[in-house]
Amino acid sequence: MSRQPAATPPTTLASKLEYLLRRTAAALGNRPTVRELAARTAPAPGDKPALSHAVISDLLNGNKANPPCTTLVAVARAFDAPSAYLLPGWDDLTGLTAFEQEPGLREAVRLVADLGPEAVDDLLAAAREIRARHAPGVPPVPEVPVVPELAPEPTRPGRRRGGRRSDADMAARAADN
Secondary structure: OOOOOOOOOOOHHHHHHHHHHHHHHHHHOOOOOOOHHHHHHOOOOOOOOOOOOHHHHHHHHOOOOOHHHHHHHHHHHHOOHHHHHHHHOOHHHHHHHHHHHOOOHHHHHHHHOOOOOOHHHHHHHHHHHHHHHHOOOOOOOOOOOOOOOOOOOOOOOOOOOOOOHHHHHHHHHHHOO
């Protein structure tokens, strides 16, 4: 079995959101619409969404590259991701997720925070030893796990965008009605 090559972690807001969209689509089994994503920005189930579908669309398309913090928090909620991941320079999704979800990890960081680099090295060595003991032969977890590319969206029947219908199309449509 061949291993997939490690992907370059996304670094821009639009590329991070595209990655999170793929991850969410893989978890849900289908690509969520921007309206579904907007609904997921609600602070609690049943609450009004914090963002509109237009804002979500602008963020996904890269039209808004520097949104306010409140927008980043809401969009992170929609993708079930730590909001810090959407900030520039914070590219370790796995580490940020673990830090956010595991109080014990936060305590470990606080315990070595002011002890210097040697203490951090000791903590890392102990963590590597524990990982080797509990999961021998398993490679380290990547900063950003690999998720499949999104399948292209199927074309939907309906009103055609971008111009008038031809006379033949209009005649066929009139005959159908």
